[in-house]
Amino acid sequence: MSLxxxxxxxxxxxxxxxxxxxxxxxxxxPVSDVDHAKRFYGALGWRLDLDFxxxxxxxxxxxxxxxxxxxxxxxxxxxxxxxxxxxxxxxIVADLKLAREELxxxxxxxxxxxxxxxxxxxxxxxxxxxxxxxxxRQSYASFASFKDPDGNVWLLQEITARLxxxxxxxxxxxxxxxxxxxxxx
Numbered sequence: 001m002s003l004x005x006x007x008x009x010x011x012x013x014x015x016x017x018x019x020x021x022x023x024x025x026x027x028x029x030p031v032s033d034v035d036h037a038k039r040f041y042g043a044l045g046w047r048l049d050l051d052f053x054x055x056x057x058x059x060x061x062x063x064x065x066x067x068x069x070x071x072x073x074x075x076x077x078x079x080x081x082x083x084x085x086x087x088x089x090x091x092i093v094a095d096l097k098l099a100r101e102e103l104x105x106x107x108x109x110x111x112x113x114x115x116x117x118x119x120x121x122x123x124x125x126x127x128x129x130x131x132x133x134x135x136x137r138q139s140y141a142s143f144a145s146f147k148d149p150d151g152n153v154w155l156l157q158e159i160t161a162r163l164x165x166x167x168x169x170x171x172x173x174x175x176x177x178x179x180x181x182x183x184x185x
Contacts, residue, residue, distance in 0.1 A: 026062075029074040031150045032083035034059055037074050040149050043106055046072075065091060084151030088124065096133060096142045096158035103146060103156075110146045110156075118177055133158075138175050 031037040041063045042048060049071060050062040059075040093099035100110050115134040134141035142158040161173040169179050 024070050027070060027072050027086075027089055028079045028081070029072050029086050029148070029150075029152050030079050030081035030083045031074045031148070031152070033149070034061060034075055036149050037061070041072070044103070044108065045106065084147075086152040088153055088155050090155050090157050092159045093156055094158070094160055096144060096156055099156055100144050108146050111144050113142055113144050115142050134175070136172070138178075139173050140178055141175050 029037070038048075038051070038061050044065075046063040046065050048061070049064055050060060050073075052061075053059045058077050060073055060078055061075050062071050062073045064071040096113055100113065103110050112131055113133045114129045114131055117128040117130050137158070137160070139159050139161040140157065140163070144156045145153055146156070147153050163174070163178070163182065165182065167174065167179060167182055169176070169183060171179060
């Protein structure tokens with residue numbers, strides 16, 4: 001018996017907003033060496049929230065990045081995903097250049113900054129990637145990446161102003177492509 005029941009209904013109306021909060025709390029990372037991963041994430045300066053063991057077959061470690069409301073967990077018997085298979089989890093920073101320099105200073109191999117030629121968001125296939133920061137440092141437009149020891153990939157994204165539906169075309173804090181996407185163009 002499944003715990004999830006499927007509900008299929010066709011409607012042309014927009015769904016009403018939820019009347020309660022839903023927050024992303026945990027991202028699970030598949031790792032092969034729990035202690036090695038613990039040292040890596042600790043060296044990033046992330047807060048260690050929990051290191052729980054129950055016998056030899058179960059261990060959960062939780063870290064929270066500075067300023068984040070969402071944490072990561074990894075451990076033994078926490079996930080069946082293959083170690084290193086987590087891809088493109090975004091870490092949002094206000095200044096990509098400074099964040100990159102700090103991670104490198106902490107011993108992390110971080111890619112060169114890049115931006116998307118289309119001006120919207122990072123493409124996974126790398127076909128629209130242009131080396132260097134977005135020339136005018138517009139919000140949501142510059143990226144860098146790094147991997148943990150297992151190969152789980154993190155994307156740093158520079159965000160200096162948040163998106164909202166009331167943004168006007170021509171707002172120079174954002175690329176024109178992002179603004180057009182918001183306005184259905």
